Amino acid sequence: MISDVVLLIARSTDIEQLLLEAVNRIKWAFDFNRCTLALTESGGETYALRTLLETRRDHEKVKKTGISLDAGLHGRVIRTGQPCIEVDVAATAEKLPEPVDPALADGSSRSVIGLPLHAYGRIIGAILFSATRANVFSDEDVKLALQFATHLGLAIDRFRQVDELRTAERKAKAARRRLYDAIESVSEGFVLYDHEDRMIVCNSRFRELFHDSADIVEPGVLFEDMMRAVASTGMVPLGGLNIDDWVAKRVITHKNPAGSHVLRLENGTWINISEKRIDNGGIVGVYTDITELKEREVEITRAKDAAEGALTDLQKAQERLVQAEKMASLGQLTAGIAHEIKNPLNFVNNFAKLSDELLGELAEILEEPIKALDDEARDDAEDLFRTIRQNLTKINEHGRRADSIVKNMLLHSREGPSERQTANLNAIAEEALNLAYHGARAENPNFSIEMVKSLAEDVGVVECFPQDLMRVFLNLITNGMYAAHKRGVEEGDGFAPAISLTTRTSGDQIEIEVRDNGTGIPADVREKIFVPFFTTKPAGEGTGLGLSLSYDIVVKQHGGELTVESEPGEFTAFRVTIPRTLPASGGKGQ
Amino acid sequence: MTARILMVDDEPDAQDLFRQNFRREIRKGVYTFDFSMSGAAALEVLKGQKPPEVVLVLSDINMPGMSGIELLAEIRKAWPDVVVFMITAYGDNATEVKARDLGAEQFLTKPVDFGRLKEDLSRVLGDNK
Numbered sequence: 001m002i003s004d005v006v007l008l009i010a011r012s013t014d015i016e017q018l019l020l021e022a023v024n025r026i027k028w029a030f031d032f033n034r035c036t037l038a039l040t041e042s043g044g045e046t047y048a049l050r051t052l053l054e055t056r057r058d059h060e061k062v063k064k065t066g067i068s069l070d071a072g073l074h075g076r077v078i079r080t081g082q083p084c085i086e087v088d089v090a091a092t093a094e095k096l097p098e099p100v101d102p103a104l105a106d107g108s109s110r111s112v113i114g115l116p117l118h119a120y121g122r123i124i125g126a127i128l129f130s131a132t133r134a135n136v137f138s139d140e141d142v143k144l145a146l147q148f149a150t151h152l153g154l155a156i157d158r159f160r161q162v163d164e165l166r167t168a169e170r171k172a173k174a175a176r177r178r179l180y181d182a183i184e185s186v187s188e189g190f191v192l193y194d195h196e197d198r199m200i201v202c203n204s205r206f207r208e209l210f211h212d213s214a215d216i217v218e219p220g221v222l223f224e225d226m227m228r229a230v231a232s233t234g235m236v237p238l239g240g241l242n243i244d245d246w247v248a249k250r251v252i253t254h255k256n257p258a259g260s261h262v263l264r265l266e267n268g269t270w271i272n273i274s275e276k277r278i279d280n281g282g283i284v285g286v287y288t289d290i291t292e293l294k295e296r297e298v299e300i301t302r303a304k305d306a307a308e309g310a311l312t313d314l315q316k317a318q319e320r321l322v323q324a325e326k327m328a329s330l331g332q333l334t335a336g337i338a339h340e341i342k343n344p345l346n347f348v349n350n351f352a353k354l355s356d357e358l359l360g361e362l363a364e365i366l367e368e369p370i371k372a373l374d375d376e377a378r379d380d381a382e383d384l385f386r387t388i389r390q391n392l393t394k395i396n397e398h399g400r401r402a403d404s405i406v407k408n409m410l411l412h413s414r415e416g417p418s419e420r421q422t423a424n425l426n427a428i429a430e431e432a433l434n435l436a437y438h439g440a441r442a443e444n445p446n447f448s449i450e451m452v453k454s455l456a457e458d459v460g461v462v463e464c465f466p467q468d469l470m471r472v473f474l475n476l477i478t479n480g481m482y483a484a485h486k487r488g489v490e491e492g493d494g495f496a497p498a499i500s501l502t503t504r505t506s507g508d509q510i511e512i513e514v515r516d517n518g519t520g521i522p523a524d525v526r527e528k529i530f531v532p533f534f535t536t537k538p539a540g541e542g543t544g545l546g547l548s549l550s551y552d553i554v555v556k557q558h559g560g561e562l563t564v565e566s567e568p569g570e571f572t573a574f575r576v577t578i579p580r581t582l583p584a585s586g587g588k589g590q
Numbered sequence: 591m592t593a594r595i596l597m598v599d600d601e602p603d604a605q606d607l608f609r610q611n612f613r614r615e616i617r618k619g620v621y622t623f624d625f626s627m628s629g630a631a632a633l634e635v636l637k638g639q640k641p642p643e644v645v646l647v648l649s650d651i652n653m654p655g656m657s658g659i660e661l662l663a664e665i666r667k668a669w670p671d672v673v674v675f676m677i678t679a680y681g682d683n684a685t686e687v688k689a690r691d692l693g694a695e696q697f698l699t700k701p702v703d704f705g706r707l708k709e710d711l712s713r714v715l716g717d718n719k
Contacts, residue, residue: 346701
């Protein structure tokens with residue numbers, strides 16, 4: 001009989017079916033009216049009770065849960081682990097606990113076999129057989145019931161475990177499903193690695209990032225292998241490293257994540273990679289496509305650079321305007337002064353000359369009467385005439401000097417704003433040379449100098465302020481001629497004063513050099529030569545304005561450079577460097 | 591025949607300068623000089639002479655009130671036979687062109703080259719009247 005039950009247990013897939021069939025089968029072995037089953041509930045403090053079999057139609061089947069282990073016969077059996085076998089419950093009622101099952105309480109059950117259900121050292125419940133009359137169960141019946149209970153206990157436990165496992169599996173599956181759905185719904189690429197750096201899970205967004213290497217992205221793949229695949233397809237720029245070095249470097253960054261880093265793929269996409277170690281030793285990675293952000297960043301940087309460039313241009317243009325204004329007003333000032341002085345100067349010179357002539361006429365008229373005077377008086381008279389004529393000559397001389405200073409000043413000034421044009425630079429330089437030469441000769445008819453011109457043909461046209469450049473060249477050449485001439489005067493006939501004018505192009509810059517073999521400029525003077533009103537010429541010969549104005553014209557007005565090189569007693573060379581085109585300013589637009 | 595020349599200049603010393611430079615010619619009776627200190631005064635002198643005795647006007651350009659250019663225009667309009675020479679400290683091309691367009695016979699810059707002036711005068715007036 002018991003072996004039948006065992007077979008039944010082995011073949012059952014369903015515990016309910018098993019319980020029903022087993023209890024029915026065992027009823028063949030010994031007779032009972034009612035069989036109830038108590039099973040402990042999770043928590044271990046309570047049990048559930050139900051009727052497995054009831055022969056009497058007027059007795060209700062019981063089904064209850066959450067019964068305290070302190071209550072009922074079943075409760076005692078479970079708690080104590082001791083069988084409760086009663087021949088006649090009616091007789092021993094006071095010793096027994098209050099039954100929970102009403103069928104036991106109403107006195108209709110007299111014979112009772114209550115057995116604990118054991119499973120692997122635990123008590124998982126109790127089974128109770130009862131009959132309506134007393135002394136129904138024999139010792140054989142009890143033995144049978146015991147064997148039955150033993151097998152049933154194990155079977156129930158096994159089924160329960162399987163059930164729990166299945167439930168746990170189901171729950172786990174559902175939880176995993178929820179997790180995957182959540183990961184999938186994340187808009188960034190998401191990936192999780194375990195403590196051995198194998199990928200546990202990732203979403204499609206992450207897989208997509210791998211493009212052609214996507215099939216390597218499967219759970220279990222090593223991070224390093226994924227990186228190797230990516231590097232091999234040329235998806236990422238390797239920055240000059242070979243594949244192995246790049247992979248090694250990437251793995252190091254990956255294993256020691258410190259915030260996020262940015263990767264630029266070959267196809268122009270920018271990815272922000274944020275990796276973090278999590279508690280169990282694994283690594284979580286979030287990959288965000290920041291291409292748009294990057295593009296905007298680049299645009300902003302470009303705009304900022306353009307704005308800064310524009311600002312600098314504007315500032316330079318402003319400086320040039322201010323400079324031009326200054327030049328204009330200074331020019332007008334000196335022009336005004338010069339013109340004002342010219343008139344009285346003319347009178348000085350003219351009257352001096354006239355007076356000299358008139359005196360000459362007077363001397364002629366008085367020639368005879370003077371001869372008729374006594375010696376002393378005659379000497380006096382002649383002396384007076386001579387002195388007065390000398391004085392007048394001196395007045396004339398100084399008047400002419402003042403006149404040449406005024407002319408000099410007028411050269412350094414003009415009326416009206418100078419115009420920005422394109423002009424042939426060599427032509428301007430040549431004209432300046434000629435003007436300077438003729439000017440020097442006008443002042444001193446004995447002036448002579450050797451002039452060497454090397455004007456490069458590719459200099460061509462230059463965007464500039466031609467009148468002002470003319471002034472600069474005139475100034476430099478005049479100075480050079482003066483210096484060479486001075487050395488000639490000092491050293492005498494053995495020395496041949498020479499001046500050279502050279503123009504050449506150097507990239508987008510034009511260089512003009514004025515070199516003389518004159519007295520040279522000592523180092524301490526060289527520092528000061530561009531300072532306004534500084535001059536080494538004797539009083540009355542120079543205004544000291546020339547070089548400082550030239551400097552301002554070259555540097556501020558044309559954005560160029562003016563440098564000097566000199567060896568005292570040997571040579572001086574001034575070099576003007578200006579750009580071929582002036583930087584754009586307001587009127588031209590961007 | 592003495593040619594009568596009218597000199598117009600706001601600088602009083604200009605008179606002396608011219609008188610001294612032309613002392614010989616004046617003594618010989620080649621020229622006589624009248625002086626006006628402004629364009630307006632010059633016009634008065636000319637208007638006062640009916641018919642005009644002045645044959646040539648030497649005028650400065652930069653004067654307060656009526657400028658030499660304006661005077662030139664007036665003279666050429668009213669007395670087309672009177673020759674006008676402009677004398678000026680400002681020797682720029684634009685002014686010269688303007689003066690000649692308006693009918694100035696000659697254009698001189700200060701300081702005046704009297705030798706040249708005398709040549710020009712004798713060329714223009716020499717065989718007149």
